[in-house]
Amino acid sequence: MTRILFAGTPEVAVQPLHALCEAGGDIEVVGVLTRPDAPQGRGRKLTPSPVKKAALELGLPVIEHKPTSPEFFESLDELKPDMAAVVAYGNLLKQEALDAIAGGWYNLHFSLLPLWRGAAPVQRAIWAGDEITGATVFRIGPGLDDGPILAQSTVTIGEHETSGQLLERLSNDGALLLRSALQGLISGHITPREQEDGVYEHAAKIHPVDARIRFDVPAFATDRQIRACTPEPGAWTVLHNGDEETIKLHVIEAQIDADAQQLEPGVLAVTKKHVWVGTATYPLELLAVKAQGKKQMSAADWARGARLQAGAYCE
Known part of the structure; x- marks a missing residue:
């Protein structure tokens, strides 16, 4: 029997944890x-990670110590794992921790390595x-995501797929992988093979500052940025509505509308059922938004309540 320590934190790691627990054999x-x-949340209440919640439901011991602390190594001595599986854990594993498990640490990474090594491979691919x-x-x-490969699987990125939707698919596929x-x-x-040099x-x-939408680029680039973030x-x-009013506006969903009337980059056009914003090429139709201090809603519903003035624009 091979004893495995699982390391992970967010929701995307829950399905792989379940898959390993159900492996048997x-x-x-x-x-x-x-x-x-x-x-x-608003109350800043201490909340366990999705993986911790899943582990407790499965009746598994949970380690929350940093992988550099004496308490972490004491926990390893008690559990005696032969190898470790890692999915979006979120802490750097230094050599001392890597050496502490003789069979090695094996990471599920959401890209086709050696492409997109790093923290945000799904977002960057989109x-x-x-x-x-x-x-x-x-x-x-x-090194950074450059270790020998055991296995890979491929998926096609959907034309309108967001990083969250793609991560969910990859989590399900990656769990079995x-x-x-x-x-x-x-x-x-399986014999691990070294990654290609290059x-x-x-x-x-x-980061949030990177997610500020650019409208001075072609529509396809703006669309990709929104979906990636x-x-x-x-x-x-930032929405400018009149001389003084400015609010932060999150764009949840949008699509390119090549048939809409051309607009200057960032300028809004509104009807009862549609909201468009200009880019350097075709307009984008805004489908779902979340205004500062408000709940998420359809862009048309938001626009009706926002009382947008002529010349309202985003930057």
Whole structure:
């Protein structure tokens, strides 16, 4: 029996955890490593991570210590894992931690490595206009996502797919990929292969400042940015409505409308059922938005209540 420590934090890691727990055979998940409870919502109440919630429901021991602390290594001594599986854990694993589990740490990464190494591979793939992406299981080493590969799977990125929707698909597909890759490694049917050398773009984390929407670029580029930043960190713009009023407006969903009347970049056009905003080429039709201090709603409903003046624009 191979004893596995699972390391993960957000919702995208829950399905892979369940897949490993359901594997049976030579695999036993003996514990879960996750980030500590974090403040959430308006009340900033301490809330356990989705992976912690799942682990407790499964009756698994939970480790929340940093992987550099004495308490973490004490927990490893108690659990005695043979190898570790990692999905969006969120903490850096230093060499001392990597060496503490003899069988190695194996990461499920949501790109076709060596493409898009880094923190935001799904978002960057959408933003870059990639048509295909996928998932990779590899052994973690000292470098950034450059360890030897066990297995990969590919998916086509949907024309209107957001990063959240794509991550959900990859989580489901990747859960089975991770399980089969570890089973193949344990049985000896899989031999990890080194990644190809080369210079590849880095999938840097997307911060809120990066998610401010640009309308001075072609519509396809604006559309990609919005989809890449949805739901996190959230694509946003500043709405100017008259001489004094400005609000922050999140764009949740939009689509290119090549048949709409041409508009200057950022300028809004509104009817009873439609809201368009100009780009450097075709307008975008705004479908769902969330204004500062308001709930999410259809763009047409928002516009009716916003009392937009002539010349209202976004920047």
